[in-house]
Amino acid sequence: MKAAKLGHIHPTAIVSDRVTIFNNVTIGANTIIYDNVKIRDNVFIGPNSIIGEPLVGYYRDPNYVNPELVIGSNAIIRPGAFIYAGSTMGEDFQCGTNVTIREGTEIGRNCSVGTLCDIEGHCRMGDYVRLHSNVHIAQKTVLGNYVWIYPYTVFTNDMNPPSNDLVGATVEDFVVISTNVVVMAGVRIGKDALVSAMSFVRSDVPPESVVAGNPAKRVAHIRYMRSKDTGERLYPWRMRFDGRMPWESIGYHEWMKQQNAQGK
Amino acid sequence: MKAAKLGHIHPTAIVSDRVTIFNNVTIGANTIIYDNVKIRDNVFIGPNSIIGEPLVGYYRDPNYVNPELVIGSNAIIRPGAFIYAGSTMGEDFQCGTNVTIREGTEIGRNCSVGTLCDIEGHCRMGDYVRLHSNVHIAQKTVLGNYVWIYPYTVFTNDMNPPSNDLVGATVEDFVVISTNVVVMAGVRIGKDALVSAMSFVRSDVPPESVVAGNPAKRVAHIRYMRSKDTGERLYPWRMRFDGRMPWESIGYHEWMKQQNAQGK
Amino acid sequence: MKAAKLGHIHPTAIVSDRVTIFNNVTIGANTIIYDNVKIRDNVFIGPNSIIGEPLVGYYRDPNYVNPELVIGSNAIIRPGAFIYAGSTMGEDFQCGTNVTIREGTEIGRNCSVGTLCDIEGHCRMGDYVRLHSNVHIAQKTVLGNYVWIYPYTVFTNDMNPPSNDLVGATVEDFVVISTNVVVMAGVRIGKDALVSAMSFVRSDVPPESVVAGNPAKRVAHIRYMRSKDTGERLYPWRMRFDGRMPWESIGYHEWMKQQNAQGK
Numbered sequence: 001m002k003a004a005k006l007g008h009i010h011p012t013a014i015v016s017d018r019v020t021i022f023n024n025v026t027i028g029a030n031t032i033i034y035d036n037v038k039i040r041d042n043v044f045i046g047p048n049s050i051i052g053e054p055l056v057g058y059y060r061d062p063n064y065v066n067p068e069l070v071i072g073s074n075a076i077i078r079p080g081a082f083i084y085a086g087s088t089m090g091e092d093f094q095c096g097t098n099v100t101i102r103e104g105t106e107i108g109r110n111c112s113v114g115t116l117c118d119i120e121g122h123c124r125m126g127d128y129v130r131l132h133s134n135v136h137i138a139q140k141t142v143l144g145n146y147v148w149i150y151p152y153t154v155f156t157n158d159m160n161p162p163s164n165d166l167v168g169a170t171v172e173d174f175v176v177i178s179t180n181v182v183v184m185a186g187v188r189i190g191k192d193a194l195v196s197a198m199s200f201v202r203s204d205v206p207p208e209s210v211v212a213g214n215p216a217k218r219v220a221h222i223r224y225m226r227s228k229d230t231g232e233r234l235y236p237w238r239m240r241f242d243g244r245m246p247w248e249s250i251g252y253h254e255w256m257k258q259q260n261a262q263g264k
Numbered sequence: 265m266k267a268a269k270l271g272h273i274h275p276t277a278i279v280s281d282r283v284t285i286f287n288n289v290t291i292g293a294n295t296i297i298y299d300n301v302k303i304r305d306n307v308f309i310g311p312n313s314i315i316g317e318p319l320v321g322y323y324r325d326p327n328y329v330n331p332e333l334v335i336g337s338n339a340i341i342r343p344g345a346f347i348y349a350g351s352t353m354g355e356d357f358q359c360g361t362n363v364t365i366r367e368g369t370e371i372g373r374n375c376s377v378g379t380l381c382d383i384e385g386h387c388r389m390g391d392y393v394r395l396h397s398n399v400h401i402a403q404k405t406v407l408g409n410y411v412w413i414y415p416y417t418v419f420t421n422d423m424n425p426p427s428n429d430l431v432g433a434t435v436e437d438f439v440v441i442s443t444n445v446v447v448m449a450g451v452r453i454g455k456d457a458l459v460s461a462m463s464f465v466r467s468d469v470p471p472e473s474v475v476a477g478n479p480a481k482r483v484a485h486i487r488y489m490r491s492k493d494t495g496e497r498l499y500p501w502r503m504r505f506d507g508r509m510p511w512e513s514i515g516y517h518e519w520m521k522q523q524n525a526q527g528k
Numbered sequence: 529m530k531a532a533k534l535g536h537i538h539p540t541a542i543v544s545d546r547v548t549i550f551n552n553v554t555i556g557a558n559t560i561i562y563d564n565v566k567i568r569d570n571v572f573i574g575p576n577s578i579i580g581e582p583l584v585g586y587y588r589d590p591n592y593v594n595p596e597l598v599i600g601s602n603a604i605i606r607p608g609a610f611i612y613a614g615s616t617m618g619e620d621f622q623c624g625t626n627v628t629i630r631e632g633t634e635i636g637r638n639c640s641v642g643t644l645c646d647i648e649g650h651c652r653m654g655d656y657v658r659l660h661s662n663v664h665i666a667q668k669t670v671l672g673n674y675v676w677i678y679p680y681t682v683f684t685n686d687m688n689p690p691s692n693d694l695v696g697a698t699v700e701d702f703v704v705i706s707t708n709v710v711v712m713a714g715v716r717i718g719k720d721a722l723v724s725a726m727s728f729v730r731s732d733v734p735p736e737s738v739v740a741g742n743p744a745k746r747v748a749h750i751r752y753m754r755s756k757d758t759g760e761r762l763y764p765w766r767m768r769f770d771g772r773m774p775w776e777s778i779g780y781h782e783w784m785k786q787q788n789a790q791g792k
Contacts, residue, residue: 002542003560003578006587012540012542014266014267014276014293029558030293030576032267032311046581047560047578048558048576048578050267050343050361059340076584078581078610079578079581080344080608080610082342082362097581097628098362098610098626100360100361115610115628115646115648116644116646118380118415120397130690134664136397136398150686151646151664151684152416152664152680152682152710154416154443154444156442156443158414159492160498160501161440161442162394162412162440162507163504164505164507178689179684180444180682180708180710182416182443182444182461197684197710197712197728198710213742214478214742225688237688237690241690241692243692278540278557280530294557294558294576296558296575296576298531314531314576314607314608323534323572346607346608346625346626346643364624364625364644382643382644382661382662382679384643400662400679400680418679418707420678423756424755424765425704425706425765426658426676427765427768427769428771444708446707446708446726448725464725464726
């Protein structure tokens, strides 16, 4: 017996009959799909996963209804995922093994969530966001488009712990946050900014700035960051990097021209 | 087929016949319960979990006996848990997805352990302790009551790594330890203290002090911490916060009066 | 029914018929073994694991062939493992619960990988390496022999994120890297060095040096590190510690003599 036959639901999978499954969907062995999950075309869900995990009301309220979870077309959800009910993942979503995504998470198109990420729910992520392994997204965090976040970076949301006044951080488009950074509740990180590894971001980061340290301080404008090897300007990174981006193979400028011509 | 019918053991669960199961216990699909697990009333154990995971002797010793694991009444154990044999969880325990709890862990009442926490065993936790996601509790750590610990905080226990002289840290009642803190082996953090995010706690923290930095230094008395919005005193937090605490809805002072009147 | 009967393949395990299984191999309940996995003698694989997880080509390429995964004799793979195809683990390998090991990982003999470690693949590890819980090994990292790495330490490989120019760090023999350290792409950490907790290693670390801080700076020669209790020299640690090392019970000097006598 195979663990997952592409385009099929494995006989050991446990799928609620209140699920909407579109065409060419694969569901791996031992995977559980709870009520009110909608799975669009060409989605692959690996084995040993939990999709539509019920919220806390399920345990005590006999009238509990699981909120809808929508998984966009072409998603690849690797094994061992824990995806709660009540979220939306846009098309072309991908994740590594062993991710947790809680309720109220709105994820745009072409996003990728790495191994062991923990998205705590009630948060938003734009399009083409890349979370590397083991990123922690606190509730109420808002990430823009084309944002990169590296391992062991943690977003927080409680200025006076413990409290019930949760305030998320906001990250604007094209921001890069490196490894093992803590981002304070309520902070705004401006467009194109670069946060160095092991920084503690306690106040707003202006657009196009490089910050570093504990507490994080502005150390440069991003245009001063140059390659040690070639001397080329490194940021904004969209001018030199196109891997799996919408401007892949044509470059950002050409793509923008096309977008503008199409009135987008 | 459902993944878990409340009050029932799922037919795909694998439950040793040397297990004691009280009333109204739910055991989810694909969950494995090893020998000598005792599960009290109204416990919910989610799918795809391992409960009573055997210790190392199991692999090589034919006479190995699994030590007892006790799960207190009303526990909610979310899916993907790895709970080793030889521990005790008090009543009203809750955990997020994908936790690991190793042998020799003694957990009090009303504790909550977040997603991806790793409790390394041979440690103690009082009552009403809250571990947020991804907290690492080293062996021999001792946590008091009403302690809050935030994501990516790590307790250590080896002053001279590698060695066999493991010494845990001690955390007194009502302490708050924020995100991404490292606590050195053997350190004591005094009652009501507040440890700021990204601190490295290398020496004892006096009660009621705020510490920050690497190495962590005393920056204030907790009574000087005030809300930016309202100016109210923030700490000790028990005077202003009661969520899921025993003084919920009556306040700490009133609750203490009642406790004293009852001679507690 | 038991979760794993030693020496047997559990009836709920899903094992490809293109797998090579040697003698006395245990495969736990609900575990999935994909094509081209070779499992040597006396291996234990716990329940709820994924072994030989397919690489990305599997999802779209009908001619995809899973690369070989070799698990050396006497391995203990605890439950909830996610081990991708295309790696090699030497004999006497052990891991904690819930590890991820991706493709192209070459692991030597007697290594141990802790709970929740994430080995990102395309990397090498010598013999007798010990990764404690929750260590992140980036692609292209090279670890020597007898290396110890403590929780929440992260290796990085991209000097100018995001880019495709990944450069791993190199860690020489006998190095100890403490808790919550970030190691920059391309850095070399010299033999016998000791990296303190919460350091950010941005440049090469000379052999036998102690480094600390952000950025990490040399603070001492390892020979100056002495026990607070006994005054004994602590490093190189191999002179005082032998737990599960090849010089166990005879000491490093005596073992080296024997090795030299055998012309090794």
